[in-house]
Amino acid sequence: MKFSEEEQKKIEQALYITGASLAGFALILYLLYRHTSFPFEKILIPCMFHKLTGLYCPGCGGTRAVEAFFKGKWILSFLYHPLVPYGVIIYAWYMGSHTIQMISGGRIKTGMHYCDAYLWTALGLTAANFIIKNLVLILFHLDILKILSCLMA
Numbered sequence: 001m002k003f004s005e006e007e008q009k010k011i012e013q014a015l016y017i018t019g020a021s022l023a024g025f026a027l028i029l030y031l032l033y034r035h036t037s038f039p040f041e042k043i044l045i046p047c048m049f050h051k052l053t054g055l056y057c058p059g060c061g062g063t064r065a066v067e068a069f070f071k072g073k074w075i076l077s078f079l080y081h082p083l084v085p086y087g088v089i090i091y092a093w094y095m096g097s098h099t100i101q102m103i104s105g106g107r108i109k110t111g112m113h114y115c116d117a118y119l120w121t122a123l124g125l126t127a128a129n130f131i132i133k134n135l136v137l138i139l140f141h142l143d144i145l146k147i148l149s150c151l152m153a
Helices: 005-035 048-053 062-070 074-080 083-103 116-140 144-152
Strands: none
Touching (some): 005 062, 062 083, 074 083, 116 144
16 A cells, blocks of 8 residues: 555654654663562463463563563574564664654655565564474474573573
């Protein structure tokens, strides 16, 4: 679907505002995580797919990936769930490029535009994560997330 230039600007503006709001929310969570003893793990709901089947769901490892990312363990974050660092990179690229464009008053046209390829890449990473972790679990009886958790400690 093609949008007019005016509609595209409104969409980009809404996405930018949403992204800035997410950055504020993430900063608050990060500060709470780093500077309080709030037990975040106590409020997380266990994965019902994993409980019922013993297999990983497509999102398994995501929370641990965020925690590893906050700790600066970016490779470990990728191994837990590749969608987390990928999402951070796409987000930073989008927000950074649009911030530059806004600060320059539109003179520097660097703003990243939406493209279906970003979503397809995210879907591919999630599917690969799901398939690889479950194949290793089924074929070799190795629980990758538990092994990675030992590296996190």
